[in-house]
Amino acid sequence: MRSALPLFLSLSITACMDPGRGAGDSVPSTDDSVGTDDTGTAKPEVCGYMPMPDLDASTDVVEVNLTASALEWDPGTGVPLTGGMAFNDSVPGPVLEANLGDTVRVHFTNDLDFETSLHWHGLRVTPEMDGIMQTMGDPVEPGETFDYEFTLQDAGFYWFHTHMDTATTIEAGLYAPIIVHAPGEVAPDCDQPMVLDDILLEEDTLQIAPPDTDMMQLMGRLGNVLMVNGRSDHSYGWTKGQTTLWRFVNASNARYWDLYLEGHQLTVVGTDGGFLAEPYTVDNLVISPGERYLVVVQATGEPGQSYRLMNKRFQLHEEGGDMVEPDPVGNGDNPVATVVYGGGETAGTGWTQPTPDVPSWGAPVENLGHHWLLDEDMMGGSVTIDGATWPDVPMVDVAMNVDTMFEVENASEMHHPFHIHGNRFQVVDVGGELPANAVGWKDTFDIPPRTTVTLVSALDNPGEWMYHCHILEHGDDGMAGLMTVEE
Numbered sequence: 001m002r003s004a005l006p007l008f009l010s011l012s013i014t015a016c017m018d019p020g021r022g023a024g025d026s027v028p029s030t031d032d033s034v035g036t037d038d039t040g041t042a043k044p045e046v047c048g049y050m051p052m053p054d055l056d057a058s059t060d061v062v063e064v065n066l067t068a069s070a071l072e073w074d075p076g077t078g079v080p081l082t083g084g085m086a087f088n089d090s091v092p093g094p095v096l097e098a099n100l101g102d103t104v105r106v107h108f109t110n111d112l113d114f115e116t117s118l119h120w121h122g123l124r125v126t127p128e129m130d131g132i133m134q135t136m137g138d139p140v141e142p143g144e145t146f147d148y149e150f151t152l153q154d155a156g157f158y159w160f161h162t163h164m165d166t167a168t169t170i171e172a173g174l175y176a177p178i179i180v181h182a183p184g185e186v187a188p189d190c191d192q193p194m195v196l197d198d199i200l201l202e203e204d205t206l207q208i209a210p211p212d213t214d215m216m217q218l219m220g221r222l223g224n225v226l227m228v229n230g231r232s233d234h235s236y237g238w239t240k241g242q243t244t245l246w247r248f249v250n251a252s253n254a255r256y257w258d259l260y261l262e263g264h265q266l267t268v269v270g271t272d273g274g275f276l277a278e279p280y281t282v283d284n285l286v287i288s289p290g291e292r293y294l295v296v297v298q299a300t301g302e303p304g305q306s307y308r309l310m311n312k313r314f315q316l317h318e319e320g321g322d323m324v325e326p327d328p329v330g331n332g333d334n335p336v337a338t339v340v341y342g343g344g345e346t347a348g349t350g351w352t353q354p355t356p357d358v359p360s361w362g363a364p365v366e367n368l369g370h371h372w373l374l375d376e377d378m379m380g381g382s383v384t385i386d387g388a389t390w391p392d393v394p395m396v397d398v399a400m401n402v403d404t405m406f407e408v409e410n411a412s413e414m415h416h417p418f419h420i421h422g423n424r425f426q427v428v429d430v431g432g433e434l435p436a437n438a439v440g441w442k443d444t445f446d447i448p449p450r451t452t453v454t455l456v457s458a459l460d461n462p463g464e465w466m467y468h469c470h471i472l473e474h475g476d477d478g479m480a481g482l483m484t485v486e487e
């Protein structure tokens with residue numbers, strides 16, 4: 001664990017321990033921060049998150065207790081969800097925070113009434129710890145415990161979630177962020193996980209809508225409530241001049257988010273697997289399910305003003321495609337959170353870009369590891385990989401520690417976020433175009449319709465690894481296969 005807690009963190013813990021707070025407020029702690037106390041005075045503004053308590057005193061071991069259970073949590077509608085689920089009674093679950101090189105031990109208890117498993121999305125763990133039955137063996141039965149243990153090989157921002165019946169259990173709230181700090185990382189004024197999710201509620205009861213229809217299986221389940229950190233109504237208190245690191249992860253079943261913050265620019269400093277060699281600045285940012293982006297925002301707004309974090313509609317199907325999906329939140333831009341400036345101004349920390357660990361492949365890599373083909377089987381009502389669905393997708397075999405190129409061809413008319421377990425990749429080509437910005441490590445990639453994306457890596461984590469579409473309905477429905485990295 002970090003040896004010293006930055007100020008914002010200790011403040012946020014105080015706020016989190018306020019007994020009046022709902023479960024969904026433990027990450028982050030800033031909701032209410034711009035409200036008023038009993039005297040009508042503005043409350044101090046806080047920023048941050050509450051990490052899971054570390055039970056091990058040594059500096060290079062993080063040991064935590066984690067329980068998955070039913071929890072009636074409020075997504076911001078005022079109506080608790082009777083079908084809700086949570087890690088440690090919080091949605092999102094509390095942050096698993098550690099340093100690069102640490103050993104992590106998670107004593108996991110399944111208090112749900114069905115079997116489950118956990119996946120550490122993006123972390124290069126061993127196959128036995130990865131949460132899939134092919135390598136883990138058995139699921140964790142109701143009432144049982146399982147100890148997950150792994151060593152952190154990559155700094156960056158990751159997340160964990162259930163890996164069985166994901167379309168139902170992640171929708172219900174079983175997801176949480178993981179922060180792995182790089183050596184020498186300098187904390188900005190505000191370091192905040194921003195977990196994006198949408199949930200589909202019935203309009204009359206405001207309860208989680210019934211299991212997915214055939215159409216949802218094919219199109220993905222889009223929600224009608226957009227949430228940041230488990231609520232639709234969070235406000236974040238800022239001070240002019242401060243520097244904020246927003247750690248975005250998209251935990252939605254199927255929704256691609258396209259975010260902008262009114263009056264501000266977003267500087268992308270990292271992707272799935274850590275920091276970039278060169279930050280770049282954008283007005284808005286598309287994040288597909290499973291992906292992460294590290295974004296620095298300089299507080300250039302005016303004291304006393306509010307600015308909305310907005311989400312633009314992203315169409316999953318290509319223009320003019322046969323399928324035009326309705327979006328339950330409508331076609332316009334939707335506010336998803338608010339940044340409210342208090343009075344005054346601060347000099348702020350500015351931003352120090354950590355030294356990234358992103359090698360550049362100087363010469364083109366021509367050794368083709370595999371060419372995946374994603375396609376639609378409209379007759380069968382499913383989406384296929386290499387002409388089949390799980391468990392019939394042919395095994396992919398790849399040599400370890402050899403520079404290797406992979407092509408993912410999407411012959412369908414719909415975007416698919418493609419996730420590969422246990423290894424990391426760089427995206428070097430999208431539809432014949434070189435990436436416009438610096439390339440970082442990735443484990444989840446948007447594959448646009450009728451487009452081929454090229455990845456390169458020298459895979460160094462041996463074993464059998466699952467790959468699948470991270471539209472959860474597609475993954476659950478068999479858009480998944482296995483790859484063996486041969487030692």
Ligand SMILES: [Cu+2]
Nearest residue numbers: 416469471474
């Ligand atoms: Cu898909």
